[in-house]
Amino acid sequence: xxxxxxxxxxxxxxxxxxxxxxxxIDGPLKVSxxxxxxxxxxxxxxxxxxxxxxxxxxxxxxxxxxxxxxxRRAPGVIAIVAATEHEPVASSDFNYAPLFGGREVSHxxxxxxVVVAETFEQARxxxxxxxxxxxNGEGTFDLKKAAPGAPLASDRPSDSAKIGDFDAAFAAAxxxxxxxxxxxxxxxxMMEPFATIAAWDGPKLTVWTSNQMIEWSRQALAxxxxxxxxxxxVDSPYIGGGFGGKLFVRSDxxxxxxxxxxxxxPVKIAMQRPLMFNNATHRHATMQRLRIGAERDGRIVAIGHxxxxxxxxxxxxxxxxxxxPKLYSGANRLIANHIAQLDLPEGNAMRxxxxxxxxxxxxxxxxxxxxxxxxxxxxxxxxNDTQGMVPGEPDTKLSDRNLTxxxxxxxxxxxxxxxxxxxxxxxxxRWLTGMGVAAGYRAAPxxxxxxxxxxxxxxxxxxxxxxxxxxxxxYTILAQTAAETMGLPLDAVRVELGDxxxxxxxxxxGQWGAASSTAGVYAAxxxxxxxxxxxxxxDADAATFDGGRATLGVESWSxxxxxxxxxxxxMTFGEFKKDYDVGTYAGHFAEVKVDAYTGETYITRMLAVCxxxxxxxxxxxxxxxxxxxxxxxxxxxxxxxxxDKRFGFFANHDLAGYEVxxxxxxxxxxxxxxxxxxxVSTPLKAKGVGELGICGPGAAVANAIYNATGIxxxxxxxxxxxxxxxLPAIA
Amino acid sequence: MAEDGFMxxxxxxxxxxxxxxxxxxxxxxxxxxxSSTGGAAKQAKVPVRLTVNGTPQELELDSRTTLLxxxxxxxxxxxxxxxxxxxxCGACTVMVNGTRINSCLSLAVQHQGDEITTxxxxxxxxxxxxxxxxFVEHDGYQCGYCTPGQICSAVxxxxxxxxxxxxHVTEDLTGRMRATEMExxxxxxxxxxxxxxxxxxxxxxxxVAKG
Numbered sequence: 047x048x049x050x051x052x053x054x055x056x057x058x059x060x061x062x063x064x065x066x067x068x069x070x071i072d073g074p075l076k077v078s079x080x081x082x083x084x085x086x087x088x089x090x091x092x093x094x095x096x097x098x099x100x101x102x103x104x105x106x107x108x109x110x111x112x113x114x115x116x117x118r119r120a121p122g123v124i125a126i127v128a129a130t131e132h133e134p135v136a137s138s139d140f141n142y143a144p145l146f147g148g149r150e151v152s153h154x155x156x157x158x159x160v161v162v163a164e165t166f167e168q169a170r171x172x173x174x175x176x177x178x179x180x181x182n183g184e185g186t187f188d189l190k191k192a193a194p195g196a197p198l199a200s201d202r203p204s205d206s207a208k209i210g211d212f213d214a215a216f217a218a219a220x221x222x223x224x225x226x227x228x229x230x231x232x233x234x235x236m237m238e239p240f241a242t243i244a245a246w247d248g249p250k251l252t253v254w255t256s257n258q259m260i261e262w263s264r265q266a267l268a269x270x271x272x273x274x275x276x277x278x279x280v281d282s283p284y285i286g287g288g289f290g291g292k293l294f295v296r297s298d299x300x301x302x303x304x305x306x307x308x309x310x311x312p313v314k315i316a317m318q319r320p321l322m323f324n325n326a327t328h329r330h331a332t333m334q335r336l337r338i339g340a341e342r343d344g345r346i347v348a349i350g351h352x353x354x355x356x357x358x359x360x361x362x363x364x365x366x367x368x369x370x371p372k373l374y375s376g377a378n379r380l381i382a383n384h385i386a387q388l389d390l391p392e393g394n395a396m397r398x399x400x401x402x403x404x405x406x407x408x409x410x411x412x413x414x415x416x417x418x419x420x421x422x423x424x425x426x427x428x429x430n431d432t433q434g435m436v437p438g439e440p441d442t443k444l445s446d447r448n449l450t451x452x453x454x455x456x457x458x459x460x461x462x463x464x465x466x467x468x469x470x471x472x473x474x475x476r477w478l479t480g481m482g483v484a485a486g487y488r489a490a491p492x493x494x495x496x497x498x499x500x501x502x503x504x505x506x507x508x509x510x511x512x513x514x515x516x517x518x519x520x521y522t523i524l525a526q527t528a529a530e531t532m533g534l535p536l537d538a539v540r541v542e543l544g545d546x547x548x549x550x551x552x553x554x555x556g557q558w559g560a561a562s563s564t565a566g567v568y569a570a571x572x573x574x575x576x577x578x579x580x581x582x583x584x585d586a587d588a589a590t591f592d593g594g595r596a597t598l599g600v601e602s603w604s605x606x607x608x609x610x611x612x613x614x615x616x617m618t619f620g621e622f623k624k625d626y627d628v629g630t631y632a633g634h635f636a637e638v639k640v641d642a643y644t645g646e647t648y649i650t651r652m653l654a655v656c657x658x659x660x661x662x663x664x665x666x667x668x669x670x671x672x673x674x675x676x677x678x679x680x681x682x683x684x685x686x687x688x689x690d691k692r693f694g695f696f697a698n699h700d701l702a703g704y705e706v707x708x709x710x711x712x713x714x715x716x717x718x719x720x721x722x723x724x725x726v727s728t729p730l731k732a733k734g735v736g737e738l739g740i741c742g743p744g745a746a747v748a749n750a751i752y753n754a755t756g757i758x759x760x761x762x763x764x765x766x767x768x769x770x771x772x773l774p775a776i777a
Numbered sequence: 778m779a780e781d782g783f784m785x786x787x788x789x790x791x792x793x794x795x796x797x798x799x800x801x802x803x804x805x806x807x808x809x810x811x812s813s814t815g816g817a818a819k820q821a822k823v824p825v826r827l828t829v830n831g832t833p834q835e836l837e838l839d840s841r842t843t844l845l846x847x848x849x850x851x852x853x854x855x856x857x858x859x860x861x862x863x864x865x866c867g868a869c870t871v872m873v874n875g876t877r878i879n880s881c882l883s884l885a886v887q888h889q890g891d892e893i894t895t896x897x898x899x900x901x902x903x904x905x906x907x908x909x910x911x912f913v914e915h916d917g918y919q920c921g922y923c924t925p926g927q928i929c930s931a932v933x934x935x936x937x938x939x940x941x942x943x944x945h946v947t948e949d950l951t952g953r954m955r956a957t958e959m960e961x962x963x964x965x966x967x968x969x970x971x972x973x974x975x976x977x978x979x980x981x982x983x984x985v986a987k988g
Contacts (some may be wrong), residue, residue: 073913075907076921077928079856079896086855153925166850237860237868237922237971286858287971319861353842517919517972619876669974701865701969709965711973714958767799 047569050620053534074099082221085241090313098169101155105694106185113177122168125308138269154695155324162302185389196386210378215348219339226405231687238286244302245312246739259553282544290395323699330393336411360387368403398737400463409484409745445726456633456655470756480754486742490733495566496549496616513551531571532552533591565617574613634742645766674739682744785891794916830898856896867968877933896925911981919972
């Protein structure tokens with residue numbers, strides 16, 4: 047089915063199941079510990095051996111020798127696949143750094159061997175007996191040093207743009223901000239490690255793994271292992287978090303496949319946590335410069351956003367300017383992304399790639415501008431809302447945009463009017479208190495998505511798609527969509543996900559998963575309805591499906607009477623969507639208290655007001671948003687991969703050193719969805735929210751800290767060492 | 778430095794033995810390792826008896842086996858999760874004789890005769906523990922990977938508060954302990970949820986605490 051025109055009124059506008067808060071259908075399995083994650087699938091292959099990945103001890107250079115003898119003699123060892131004895135694996139379209147690169151070391155903790163043994167303990171112990179010597183190469187590890195010579199990125203049109211005459215307009219603007227901001231490298235730090243069980247059956251390979259994008263991974267494995275994709279099955283029904291870190295195949299899958307071939311046994315690998323941070327991908331650090339010039343009434347006349355980041359191949363950086371062309375008006379504009387070559391591990395997508403650090407800079411710059419103007423920061427954003435157009439794109443229409451409502455309604459709910467505008471003036475006992483606001487924008491893309499629906503002769507419906515649920519609530523929204531479309535109760539629907547033998551879906555990434563995959567299931571269900579209609583002799587497109595029956599005029603049929611049927615279809619998205627900017631919008635608010643004596647910051651309240659079209663399941667969508675708010679709080683306050691610039695690696699590569707928010711850091715959070723519909727998005731008029739929640743809250747926290755203390759810190763995270771000496775005097 | 782004598786001993790003792798700090802089984806393991814008879818060598822195993830979710834278990838284990846791996850790999854009770862294997866994330870939280878611990882930080886041989894309760898022992902999909910049901914109701918999870926540990930901790934935290942065990946944020950150490958939001962958040966802070974379900978977990982716990 048092609049979605050080739052904006053949706054008119056349809057069955058989802060009269061929905062009984064879609065759009066209603068629904069506890070996750072996979073919930074009982076998850077809370078009782080019965081949902082099987084990748085490394086837990088004892089049942090899928092007999093005689094599983096254990097693999098342990100050895101990571102390179104240098105960041106750049108060449109392996110001189112590996113002494114494997116002692117390890118090979120160690121108890122329980124079945125096989126060792128080592129870089130000095132095995133050719134490098136091939137690359138794929140989905141990886142920048144090699145996953146197993148022979149003697150050449152491109153980054154720290156790159157996989158250089160896998161030890162396969164009878165038990166986990168034996169594999170780990172034997173791995174510790176491998177002696178590797180290296181010839182060190184020269185590497186570039188310092189973004190700040192590399193940035194001045196970094197060329198403009200050129201792989202995407204969004205990487206650089208000039209509209210009007212930015213320099214002249216900025217120079218002439220009566221009120222202006224010109225500031226620089228930095229954001230650090232960050233880790234996905236999903237709770238489930240990269241994990242794979244790999245098993246060979248002749249030329250056929252099965253990987254039970256933890257991955258967001260099943261078809262990408264099947265294709266990538268085919269390229270990497272130089273084999274026919276048809277001989278590969280990828281299965282990933284439960285995924286313990288991804289946030290972009292599991293978009294692509296990682297070395298656990300590759301080394302498990304190689305290890306299983308060498309051992310002639312199925313091999314299970316769960317990557318050890320301390321290897322993950324340097325072995326896999328991370329969010330790139332950024333350096334940003336914001337220049338915003340405004341008239342005295344607050345209207346922006348010039349906005350310039352320049353960004354520098356680095357990556358292992360010198361391409362594909364963290365495009366922190368993405369939101370800037372969409373959020374605010376202004377006739378004269380400059381966008382520039384520079385990308386340096388660095389020899390750190392591969393930078394790649396992490397939740398809202400580009401927008402998370404982009405909002406951390408842009409939305410603080412807006413706060414700084416508001417202060418210079420003597421204007422309320424909520425009002426400044428509303429005055430500069432693009433109001434019905436995309437700046438510089440006169441031919442692009444907005445599908446549905448309610449940013450001003452998000453900000454106004456959020457301000458009302460949050461009690462914004464009680465905010466003391468003068469920073470550092472609100473004190474309750476030992477606490478300096480403050481409020482901050484930020485706007486949020488995140489695109490709402492859709493991708494082709496397929497599904498198969500099987501109706502059993504008992505009237506049960508089984509949905510099969512290679513779509514994944516990474517905590518996003520996919521199982522439930524797909525069941526809701528199928529139940530609604532077929533007129534069945536929710537508990538008559540079973541959903542099977544993540545298996546490459548199922549139809550190819552959009553997968554989970556880029557905030558496209560929910561909107562795309564529900565549209566795909568809708569397409570398959572429409573095909574099934576037509577099959578039922580053909581079988582029973584009625585026009586399914588004209589009929590109403592409800593309560594297990596199809597009704598047309600005065601006639602009615604039990605759909606079970608059609609017997610067992612299977613239908614498959616995909617939703618594709620037509621050219622008309624290119625005429626539109628389809629986005630999601632938010633007003634984010636935060637309140638903090640800062641200890642006047644110690645500088646410790648506590649977030650006391652957070653609110654997101656979101657505009658994202660129809661919300662398919664408000665219960666799980668809210669969780670997506672508050673989860674983004676938590677991760678944004680981490681980005682603002684604690685998260686920082688520290689680069690060892692001498693040896694070229696992330697030094698704090700575990701969950702003790704890399705500080706993500708914990709319970710004590712996060713207060714009760716509010717999330718409100720505006721009751722909006724976006725007919726340009728999909729037939730369900732829904733858009734994603736998983737990344738909207740992280741776009742802005744970090745800046746709202748930073749702005750609240752400024753409001754509390756009067757100290758502006760522009761280098762994230764805002765740890766107290768950066769402002770302790772500037773706290774207001776204790777009166 | 779690796780050729781230094783001290784380092785050599787240290788590496789063998791720690792990496793090969795892996796149980797430098799455990800009293801049980803150390804000598805026999807080092808003997809087995811030093812025999813260097815190749816991949817097929819038999820390793821010393823230690824008998825371990827424990828009761829897991831009410832069922833007595835008798836196992837023969839490599840003495841380096843953690844309680845977590847005993848549960849996950851030997852008893853195939855995979856509800857307890859391995860998030861870090863270093864006591865940094867809390868996903869492996871189980872109850873031992875009624876007290877919560879990080880099962881990855883504890884060797885099975887330390888638990889002779891202990892009563893272990895895992896997430897599977899709290900309830901089943903058909904018969905959820907009230908805390909498990911509250912997590913479903915309040916959506917106190919997303920990916921689900923930290924969830925068993927969160928739930929085991931949540932159940933234990935309410936018990937700790939009932940038993941008057943103070944925490945870092947307890948203001949009145951001699952008064953009646955109350956399950957306030959800050960008490961619960963403080964005590965749950967060893968259980969990381971990267972999906973960020975904290976606000977919902979707090980609500981689920983508050984509901985169960987009210988009874």
